Amino acid sequence: MLKNFKFVVGAALVAASQLAAADTAEVKISNLSLSVSGGGWWYYLPTGVDWVPVSAGTSVGLSNPSFADSAAVWHGQAASSSVVDGASMATASLTAKTPNTNLDGVSALAKVDVSGGQAGWSFAKVIDNQILVANGATITVSMKVDSLLAAGAMSQGNAYIELCSTDFTTDTCLPANYTEAVVFGDTAYSGPSMLTASWTNPSTTANTWAKIHIGLTASAESVAAVPEPSSMAMLLAGLAGVGIYRRRKG
Template sequence: MLNKTKFMLAAALVAASQLAAADTAEVKISNLTLSVSGGEWWYYLPTEVGWVSPTGGAMTGLTSPSFDDSVVGWHGNALASSVHDGGSMALAQLTAKTSGDMNGVTASASATAIGGQSAWAFAKVFDGQIMVGGNATITVTAQLDSILATGSMAQANAYIELCSTDFTTDTCSPANFVEAFVDASSPAYHGPTLLTASWTNPGATNWAKMHIGLTASADSVATPVPEPTSLALWLAGLAGIGLYRRRRV
């Protein structure tokens, strides 16, 4: 009976050491909306065309041992990527209502690392060009459903960025950027739950660059299992406490 108790306590100690080293990061958005106002009041998002690259994607990875997975596609399509290794995992997922339509998109990225593993996930909601009518303003909004980072080395963020572009150099103003970010040093998020960024075309019909995405990463620090001598002393101490409690009853 005592040997069985020692085995169970040893297993619990190992499990506790692994849980103590676990890092987790997660971020989710929903109800993404792209709208236009003012000026010529229109925009155009290329989709299913050969002269630009697909605008959406999901990528995940683990580093020790190395696993990775990725998928690319056009915005508005459901895309997912995931990798697993024991208790460590990474997941990136996009869902949408209509292919090629930004409105209604939901996305999530999460990473969990245990026992010295590193994990990362990237949900690329949109990364590409958008044509905007003369003097029109485009606005992107998304509901931030959750964002968290636990452990000593974890971070998560959601971002929207709009930039003027000449297809060679992107000019991104801080006024056209919004981000929600947490990491191990500041795991609680206190910013707005509705993320909003806008860009106004200063002249005739022109192209802009738009980046919308989620990232989550976690890097656990391996906690060494106690040496056999230390483990034996620890178990003996617990056994002594149990014997003392029985004598007191």
């Protein structure tokens, strides 16, 4: 009888485990670099100045119930944010090769892992800042995609680089100066392992401001799944078996 009791409990647990779906999204990049070529051969990336908002940071959140965490830093500096609710979590981080305010060597992570009806998001803002580019020069940003995955129908991950012309009021962002790696629920990423985007100062006589946007996003939502009829029958049978065994023991 004890063997049968173990069997029906095991059957009940297997069926119960199918009552909720878990979703995961993860984006990870490394080896970030910013270089310049041609024209005047230089750029200026403002940092620590009061006329430019802090340019990087991390932010994460869970929604049911609600938890949130965030951190703001200058580009090239380390930051991290994390929230946990039972088995669900969302985390984001920025690390630098050396403590500096350059982009070279920066790595970043955005990850969400949720279950039991929880939903979450994670954002690692590598940089959102103005950059002054010498006349006729070209700036190039590249980074390595170390991990990009989404598991579960309600999950997605994205890494992107966007370079835009700007007048400090309006950014003009063209598809030619944008690149991304993206994946949606239960599909494998098959794109390039390196992302690269460039922007060329259209003026050969004047230094010109541009805008850099680099970031990672991950989101996932775990939806309580309706069990298949066979799974529900197994759960009910298992629980009934437990009840019968307890009555006989009584």
